Amino acid sequence: MSVAASPRPLALITGASAGIGAAFARAYAARGHDLALVARRADRLEALAAELAAAHGIEAFAVPADLAEFEAHAAVLAAVAARGRTVDVLVNNAGFSIAQSFTGVPWERQRAFLMTLVVNACGLAYGVIPGMVAQGRGAIVNVGSLAAFAPGVAGHSLYPGAKSLTVKWSQALAAELKGTGVRVTVTCPGFTLTEFAEANGTKAVMDEAPRRFFQTAEQVVAETLAASDRGQVVIVPGLHNKMAATLLRYLPEQLVIAILTRASAKYHLED
Template identity: 50%
Template sequence: MPPARPLSLVTGASAGIGTAFARELAARGHDLVLVARRVERLEALAAELRERHGGAVAVLPCDLADPAAPDRLCGELERRGLAVDWLVNNAGYGVPGSFVANAWRTHADFLQVLLAAPTELAWRLLPAMRARGYGRIVNVASLAGFVPGSAGHTLYAAAKAYLVKFSQSLALENRAAGVNVCALCPGFTWSEFHDVTGTRAKMDRLPRFMWLTAEEVARQGVAAVERGKVVHVTGRVNRAIKALAELLPDRLALALSARESKRYRQLEE
């Protein structure tokens, strides 16, 4: 049985889907641990959630690009006596430009945030969830994990595909112990993601029916992991794109990806 007030840890909680997850879980009666780099945003969100829902909200500023961050974060949770029931691995971003156009340090930080950190946080928090017989892990992946990789965001699709496969294995290993694991795979989502990568003007050319709000993505993610769904692609349009990508021959799918990359990605060398 879930606790009366589950405790949810949300990474990347200062904006976009992370903020939406925090609000959705608080509205469902969860206490929260908010994790991100931008302290002011976290404090403002925490104050909002305490006032609106009355739960406990802890703010733990953390830069997950630091390889030591997951260990420190879990150590602070233990020091405060906080037992995490829900882990939402949401922190992430994109690196625009070709692979060789960016410094290795840029790529290393990206891999640390999108691959190593969520993997380590799951490894550190899972044993206690299993011992209590209850837990939920949502790994925010992407529709990009199912379609051919695109030029201009070289590591993004690869990282998201990893999160999908990782979630599937974790789900199989932990379901009998009462821990549900879900890879949440949104498509285009209204957030500051494309503003940060400098592709907003290009992405705004896409038709509006292809976009979902961060709030809708979070609602679907919470519902999916509660149902025990292992992989959830948000929205009918995105599910149709996934199905089409799986049916197309690789050569044709890559050709389509190359064409779209020129329209919507930054390809500077």
């Protein structure tokens, strides 16, 4: 059933039930945006939607969806359209990682990874861009990773490649949409204090890492939105992460591979 359109812009945020996605939801609600919150955990989405609607006087609604499913983006966009709304801001944040080797888990798990981080993220952007261009404004924020600048090593087999694609795709979209009023930004955070490591089974190892190398989700989002506002396409939040990205880009690749192979071995779980 459709409802009357709100005069407020709508931000559609995937992976909104926790971590960086929830931080984006809080930030956009504080800016006066209505929210379409997408994730699998409906209870968390409903609770966050109710909290932010009450705190900021905006409309917030849950769109429970599993973005690992084929064409899941279409159902998400249909749910938004059914409420008489169009998307003004898209935040492609949903994702996870697989700490085992490529064939150490069933293919269905690797396929779910690609559907979530690549296929349905692209599908959502494909669906909302025409409307943004037609109204002459809009923003797409894609969540990449510092790993986008790194070569692949054992474990997390698809992760660097998927995040590298996110960066290159975002740059291409920004070039294609130049002059339309639609901004595209990809953010590439490093270690962030979220539930990400708990989900992939590396929390115990991550907890041993020095806290000075971690950012909060709120810090990542604040830097990302500031970059989006000024039209910056690629942002690496945090000075230490910026330094790491520079080293990853300019050190000889064989040296980087040797360093990462040694450093990442503890994050590669047994198959």
